[in-house]
Amino acid sequence: MKIHRAGCRILAIYWTTSIALTLAMCLIGPVAPLVMGGILMPIGLLMLWFFRIPIRTQRPSVGAPGEVTAVSDGKVVLIEEVVEDEFLSEPALKVSVFLSIFNVHAQWAPLAGRLAYFKYHPGKYLVAWHPKSSTLNERTTFVIDSPQGRVLFRQVAGAVARRLRWYVQPGTELEQGQEVGFILFGSRIDFYLPLQAEIQVELGQKVRARETVIARLPST
Numbered sequence: 101m102k103i104h105r106a107g108c109r110i111l112a113i114y115w116t117t118s119i120a121l122t123l124a125m126c127l128i129g130p131v132a133p134l135v136m137g138g139i140l141m142p143i144g145l146l147m148l149w150f151f152r153i154p155i156r157t158q159r160p161s162v163g164a165p166g167e168v169t170a171v172s173d174g175k176v177v178l179i180e181e182v183v184e185d186e187f188l189s190e191p192a193l194k195v196s197v198f199l200s201i202f203n204v205h206a207q208w209a210p211l212a213g214r215l216a217y218f219k220y221h222p223g224k225y226l227v228a229w230h231p232k233s234s235t236l237n238e239r240t241t242f243v244i245d246s247p248q249g250r251v252l253f254r255q256v257a258g259a260v261a262r263r264l265r266w267y268v269q270p271g272t273e274l275e276q277g278q279e280v281g282f283i284l285f286g287s288r289i290d291f292y293l294p295l296q297a298e299i300q301v302e303l304g305q306k307v308r309a310r311e312t313v314i315a316r317l318p319s320t
Contacts, residue, residue, distance in 0.1 A: 103151050110284075111147060153206055166248040166317040168210045168297070169276065170307040171289045174199040179303060184292045187217055187243055188252060192292040193299060195314055197307060199287050207255060207281040207289065208310050209274040211317075213246030218270045223257075240264055240281070244274060249317040252292040255283050277310045294318060 103111065118140040125132035178196035183189075199205060223238040238257040243250060255264050263284040268274065293299075296318035301307060307314065 102153050102155075111151065114143075114147060152204065154204060166211075166319065167313050168251055168291070168293065168315045168317065169208075170197065170309045170312040170314055171207045171210050171253055171280075171291075172197060172199055172205065172283075172309050173203040174289065174307060176301050176303055176305045176307060177288070179299060179301075181295065182292075184252060186219075186241055188250070188292060191295055192252070193295060193297055193315070195291040195293065195299065195301065197289045197291075199283065199289070204309065205283050205287070206279060206309070207283070209244065209276055209278045209280050210251060210253060210291070210314065211244060211246050211248070212276045213244040213251075213274060215242060215268055215270055215272045215274055216245040216250070217241065217243035217252075218266070218268070220264070220266070238264060240266055242266075242268075242280065246317075248319075249294055249297075251317075254290040255281055256288045256290060257283065291315070 118137075122133045122136045122140065125136045174197040176195065177198045178194065180194055181191055182194045184192045184194075219241045221239045221241070223236055240255045241252065242254070243252045255266070257264055265282040265284075266280060267282075268278075268280050274280070291314060293315050294317060297315040298318075299315050300313045301315075305312075
């Protein structure tokens, strides 16, 4: 396990400040630094856990042509047919995955292909499970063109998550499982898939990035 680059600066500031405050409490008395340390250390350990990146090797059985794997860890909270009007401008199957603060928050490409479109949208910070968070919250849109079809997915910030990170640019050729972004704290990922795609998950199911197959695209 390692710490994600998105958290290095945040953790350095937090731990430096925490140590300084704890040492400053020594001026008050012997008990004060113990109390301060008892408050700050659990928070710091939780932050270390949040920014963790586990060593996870994609299974050889995952990644066959047309398989769309989970972009991030989390739980499936929505499967429905919608009209995606930012880029696709057509009906699509939407699959939403909610990330709690205890999930790994890095994102990885769900299939191999060219990043045909990317856009960052500033927005609100509704709770991530709110129906309108997909269109009103701070978010990014990724569209990957592959030989098997086109997949759109979004990073969606929540009430706590107010920082989105992305590490790819339009035109980039992506490998399945390649890191593409990171969301700080609780949030969600929305998939928009062709209507003919075969959904491989169900509501309430917990998924793991780079391992769980979300859908299979129709043969072309």
